[in-house]
Each structure stands twice: as structure tokens, then as C-alpha cells.
Amino acid sequence: MAEILIYIESNENNVLDTTYDLITGVKEMAKNSTVSGVIVLHPDFILSDEIKNNLKKYGLDKLYILKSDKPFFQKNEEPFLISDLIKNINPEIFILTSSTTGREIAPIIASILDTGLTADCTKIEIENIDNKLKLISTRPTFGGKLMASIICKKYPQMATVRAGTFKKEEINNKQIEILEFNFPHILNLKSEIIEYKKDKKDEFVNLQNAKMVFAGGLGLKNKENFEKLKLLCKKTGAIMGATRKAVDKGFVDKKYQIGQTGSTTTPEIYVAFGISGAIHHIMGMENSKKIIAINSDKNAPIFKYSDIGLVADASEIIDELLKSLN
Numbered sequence: 522m523a524e525i526l527i528y529i530e531s532n533e534n535n536v537l538d539t540t541y542d543l544i545t546g547v548k549e550m551a552k553n554s555t556v557s558g559v560i561v562l563h564p565d566f567i568l569s570d571e572i573k574n575n576l577k578k579y580g581l582d583k584l585y586i587l588k589s590d591k592p593f594f595q596k597n598e599e600p601f602l603i604s605d606l607i608k609n610i611n612p613e614i615f616i617l618t619s620s621t622t623g624r625e626i627a628p629i630i631a632s633i634l635d636t637g638l639t640a641d642c643t644k645i646e647i648e649n650i651d652n653k654l655k656l657i658s659t660r661p662t663f664g665g666k667l668m669a670s671i672i673c674k675k676y677p678q679m680a681t682v683r684a685g686t687f688k689k690e691e692i693n694n695k696q697i698e699i700l701e702f703n704f705p706h707i708l709n710l711k712s713e714i715i716e717y718k719k720d721k722k723d724e725f726v727n728l729q730n731a732k733m734v735f736a737g738g739l740g741l742k743n744k745e746n747f748e749k750l751k752l753l754c755k756k757t758g759a760i761m762g763a764t765r766k767a768v769d770k771g772f773v774d775k776k777y778q779i780g781q782t783g784s785t786t787t788p789e790i791y792v793a794f795g796i797s798g799a800i801h802h803i804m805g806m807e808n809s810k811k812i813i814a815i816n817s818d819k820n821a822p823i824f825k826y827s828d829i830g831l832v833a834d835a836s837e838i839i840d841e842l843l844k845s846l847n
């Protein structure tokens with residue numbers, strides 16, 4: 522049976538919801554194929570029965586676990602390990618989410634395997650022609666003015682898919698086959714980890730699973746206003762996001778960036794504070810359910826994408842909201 526491989530992305534001790542979304546989407550399209558996943562386990566990750574059950578429940582037929590008892594650099598070793606697995610199992614299609622990790626490792630894997638990759642797809646279709654699977658990957662091009670549907674003539678056919686393209690759903694999947702491999706550190710890397718300590722201050726910014734996001738742009742003007750936005754997020758349970766310009770100015774860390782070269786987020790509510798609405802940013806948040814924009818320029822492009830628009834000073838609105846919460 523033809524096999525489709527999915528990259529199982531995890532953080533701390535969880536598989537990301539965006540991965541479950543992708544599994545369901547792919548299984549719905551390719552009911553007669555084996556939908557497999559590959560997870561590279563970090564030494565401190567516990568793959569619980571609950572996670573295995575969720576993977577099965579949302580449509581995974583088979584799971585390849587690549588395991589090590591030595592710490593390793595994710596971006597250095599994962600692409601090589603996954604490429605080795607792919608060379609052995611020969612899936613016809615390999616799909617990842619277009620998260621920061623997916624975007625980093627997918628091109629390396631495509632290059633190792635000498636195949637093609639369509640990045641940042643907003644739609645994928647899988648056709649079965651004479652028992653061969655054909656992946657049709659669609660993504661915006663020319664700054665979002667055109668949609669291009671792309672096929673790859675080499676194997677595996679690879680794509681990264683944006684968050685929000687699919688939604689996880691329980692599928693009547695009876696069983697999941699689990700295959701576990703311990704990988705030796707055979708790679709001739711120029712670096713080696715001697716000790717592995719988690720940085721307690723470096724909290725993970727879970728934009729991908731956020732229910733509410735408050736994002737700031739250059740219109741917030743300075744670091745202090747971003748601190749206020751952070752406080753507002755803390756008080757309301759929102760996750761903070763930012764534009765690349767705000768990151769480049771040093772107002773916030775890069776891990777908060779939303780957009781083409783940052784995270785993708787699909788919350789119930791997305792509020793843009795002082796964000797112009799450049800296509801590179803829109804690509805990371807356009808699938809949010811309700812978009813609210815606050816901008817001092819009534820002609821700002823962000824208003825075209827918004828359900829509610831407010832022409833106002835963004836930092837004054839943050840002050841007012843904080844006051845009302847005190």
C-alpha cells in the first residue's frame with residue numbers, strides 16, 4: 522500500500538495540534554494509503570500512551586520513533602535521521618507543517634534526498650493514479666495575487682502546509698503500528714553536546730495553538746509598549762505576537778514573530794496593535810476566526826482583512842484596556 526509520511530512535531534511533552542490537524546487532513550484525502558508519522562524523540566520527551574492514542578484517533582496508521590539517549594541538536598541531526606528513514610521506507614509523499622521547525626528542516630531533507638519541495642502551501646490534494654500517489658500543492662505567489670498549483674516529479678513529493686489548512690477530527694482508526702529505532706550518533710558533525718540544560722527563562726511561545734493572540738507592530742513604537750502588551754496578554758490569557766519590523770527593531774524576541782518567516786497562528790481572536798498588514802505578516806494570521814485591528818491610519822491595509830477596525834492610537838488602547846482590568 523502506498524505510504525505518506527508526516528513529520529510529527531513536538532514541544533516540551535506534547536505533539537502540536539497543527540500536526541494532528543495535518544494527520545486528519547491527509548487521512549481524509551488518502552483513505553486507501555498508509556498514513557505514517559515520524560517523530561524524533563529528544564531525551565527528555567515522554568511519548569505517553571495518551572499521545573499515541575491521539576495520533577491513532579486523528580488518523581495515523583503507523584508511527585516511526587527515532588530515539589536517542591544522548592542529547593542532540595535538533596536542526597543538525599533530525600534532517601539526516603529522517604532522510605535515512607525515508608531512504609529505507611520510500612514513502613511517496615512526505616509532508617510537514619510550515620512551522621519554524623518544518624520550514625528549517627524540510628529544505629535540508631529535500632536537498633539530501635534530491636527531491637522537490639513546495640513550501641507554505643495553503644491547500645494540498647492527493648490523487649491516486651494507477652496506484653501511484655500524486656501530490657498537488659497549492660500556494661500563493663506574486664505577493665498573494667496568484668495561486669500556483671505545483672506538482673513534483675521526484676520522490677518523495679514534499680510539501681510544508683500552513684496551520685489552519687486542516688482541522689483535526691476523530692477518525693474511526695482501529696490501530697496504530699509502532700516501530701521504534703535507537704539511533705547511534707554516527708553523524709560526523711563539527712559540534713557535540715556535552716551537557717544539556719533547559720533554560721527555565723526561555724518559555725515556549727505557543728502561537729500555533731493559541732486561542733487568543735494580541736500582536737504588536739511598529740506602530741507600538743517602543744519596548745515599553747510591548748511590555749504593556751505582554752502584561753495585557755498575561756491578564757487576559759492571550760499569547761503575544763509581533764511583526765518582523767518590531768522584532769528587527771529589538772522590541773521583542775524573534776520567537777514572537779508571526780508571518781511568512783515566523784509562526785503561523787489561527788486563534789479565535791487576533792488583535793493587531795499598530796500593524797500595517799503587509800502580505801508577509803498576513804500569511805501567518807489570515808486564518809484567525811475574528812480579526813480586530815487598531816491603527817492610526819484609516820487607510821492601513823490591515824483593515825481589509827479585519828472583522829472590526831478601530832482608527833486609534835494603539836498604545837492608548839492598551840493603556841485603557843489595562844486600566845479597565847485593574
Ligand SMILES: Cc1cc2nc3c(=O)[nH]c(=O)nc-3n(C[C@H](O)[C@H](O)[C@H](O)COP(=O)(O)OP(=O)(O)OC[C@H]3O[C@@H](n4cnc5c(N)ncnc54)[C@H](O)[C@@H]3O)c2cc1C
Pocket residue numbers: 737738739740741763764765766767778779780781782783794795796797798799800801802805815816817818821833834835836
Ligand atoms: C521575505 C520577507 C519575509 C518577511 N516575513 C515577515 C514575517 O514573517 N512577519 C512579518 O510581520 N513581516 C515580515 N516581513 C516584513 C513585512 O513585509 C512588513 O515589513 C512588516 O510586516 C511590517 O511590520 P509593521 O506592520 O509592524 O510595520 P509598518 O509596515 O511600518 O506599519 C506600522 C503601522 O503602524 C501604524 N501606526 C503608526 N503609529 C501608530 C499608532 N500610534 N497607533 C496605531 N497604529 C500606528 C501605521 O499606520 C502603520 O500601518 C517580511 C518581508 C520580506 C521581504
